[in-house]
Amino acid sequence: MTAETDHPTVLFVDDEPSILSSLRRLVHPQGYRVLLATSGAEALQQLAQEPVDLVVSDMRMPEMDGAEFLEQVRTRWPLVGRILLTGYADIQATVAAVNRGQIQRHIAKPWDDQELLTAIDDALARRRLELENRALLSLTTSQNEELQRLNTDLSSRVLERTRELEQSNAKLAQSVQQVKDNFLLSIQVFSGLLELREGGLAGYSRQVADLARRTVRRLGLGPQQEEDVHSAGLLHEIGKIGFPDSLLRKPASLMNADETSRYRRHTLNAEAALLPLAQLQDVARLVRSQHERLDGKGFPDGLIGNAIPLAAQALSISSDYHAALSGRLSEEAHSLVQALTLVRGGAGTRYDSDVVKAFLLALEDKPEDVPRDQQVSPAGVEPGMVLARDLLTPKGTLLLAAGFVFDARMVKQIREFAGREGARMTIFIVRPEDKART
Known part of the structure; x- marks a missing residue:
């Protein structure tokens, strides 16, 4: 009509x-x-x-x-x-x-x-x-845009409650919006939300993501899967964002039946949150399958053998390794030897043997062709410098992720923040000319 x-x-x-x-x-x-x-x-x-x-x-x-x-x-x-x-x-x-x-x-x-x-x-x-x-497509697009706005508002509120950035939070949020094309940086900031919670471990997701990427590289799965598993590692715990602090701190082995049931749904919650983003379709599936086992005893789908993507197994073994070291698997943290014994013992039951071999090789890998970073004070930061390491507050809150390129406005904000808070900030940077040579 x-x-x-x-x-x-x-x-x-x-x-x-x-x-x-x-x-x-x-x-x-x-x-x-x-x-x-x-x-x-x-x-x-x-x-x-x-x-x-x-x-x-x-x-x-x-x-x-x-x-x-x-x-x-x-x-x-x-x-x-x-x-x-x-x-x-x-x-x-x-x-x-x-x-x-x-x-x-x-x-x-x-x-x-x-x-x-x-x-x-x-x-x-x-x-x-x-x-x-x-009309339905227009409505769906409008609702997705509204959801993204709500997510941005939620991020701002979390930052405000930490009282680490106070009035600077709004300006920093605007800066994040202006560098929206840097998709990986946005993922890194998003993955840090859980680490602001009590019981969160600063840098934990980045460690898992980096190790999973090196494992996929050793498996020879190609640059795209390396990128996907790295993003999946950064976001692999995002489904736990609604957990109470007590559950975040509790090792899986000590959870009761109700807690275990809730814990087992976190991969489904994460997938549901990520699927609407077209660029994260494959990432969402890797996050969903991170707890699957080769013998079919994993969750949420009970996949068996080759039905589990190798990249998902790389994420699983990297997550299990760091969880063991940090005390997330049992009441006491594993030693390095115990953690390695754990993952080796999972060959053929939890993980494919080739994945275990690639993982062990990945542990030995060292970054190559990385430019030498320099330590500067907030007063020494200049526009164009590249942040070489994550910038954290004294309490461990992520301010800016590695790879951020400073502009004049952000330089001013960092200096104002350091002066107002009286905080000693250790900033590691790479100069543009050094970055270009790598």
């Missing part, structure tokens, strides 16, 4: 007035709003002036035939339905109309009244569905 009326508008085009009269009489009982045109040119003028839902055109007309006319309708008004009436046995002309005008239906003259009415009803129903789908 058009916006101006509650009744669908149908435009009939035929160079014979008697046929137009017959068509008007046929559809009149259906309650349609009917427009008539005796040529393609006249019909195009009406389309430019009147809202139309469906065009029913004759094929053989002087000056402009039905194929040419319907091609112009498709180009200028693609959502208008198109039906062709053909009164002679010229299959090539009909094919041309189908290809050029992309008509939904063609009906031979003389037409069967019921067949034509059914075709008109079907075409109008299709148009209604297209309009409804567009």
Whole structure:
């Protein structure tokens, strides 16, 4: 239906007035709003002036035939339905109309009244569905944008409650928005939200992410999977954001039945939060599968063997290793030897043997071609310098992630923050010329 009326508008085009009269009489009982045109040119003028839902055109007309006319309708008004009436046995002309005008239906003259009415009803129903789908897509886009705004507001509130940045938080949030194209930086900041909570470990997710990426590199899975597993490592605990502090601090081995049930849902919560972001589709699936086991005893899907992606196993083994070292698996933290024994013992049951081998090699890897960083005070930071290491407050809160490029405004904010808080800030930077040589 058009916006101006509650009744669908149908435009009939035929160079014979008697046929137009017959068509008007046929559809009149259906309650349609009917427009008539005796040529393609006249019909195009009406389309430019009147809202139309469906065009029913004759094929053989002087000056402009039905194929040419319907091609112009498709180009200028693609959502208008198109039906062709053909009164002679010229299959090539009909094919041309189908290809050029992309008509939904063609009906031979003389037409069967019921067949034509059914075709008109079907075409109008299709148009209604297209309009409804567009409206739904617009609504979904609007809701996603609103959700992103709410997430940004939530991030700001968390930062405000820490009282680490006070009035500077709003300015820093604006800076993050201005560097929105740096997608990895945004992920790093987002992954740090849990680490602001009591029981969170500063830098924990980054350690898991870096080790998982090195493991995938050793497996030879390619740059894209290295990038995906690194993002998955940064976000692998985001599904726990709603956990109470007491549950965040508790090792998995000490959880009761209710806590274990809630804990086992965190990967599903994370996937649901990440899937709406197109760039994180594959990342979300890796996060979902981080607790799957080769023997099928994992969760949430109980996947077995090759059904578990190697990148997901790389994330799993890296997470388990750091969880053991930090005391997240049991009441007491594992020693380095105990943690290595744990992951080696999982070969063939928890992880593929090739994944274990790649992991052990990854532990020995050292960064290559990394420019030498320099330590400066807040007063020594200059625009263009690149942050070489995460910048933390004295309490361990992430201010800026490694890789951030300072501009004049951020330099001023960092200096003001350090002066106001009386904080001793250790800043490691790489100069642009050193960065360019790597």
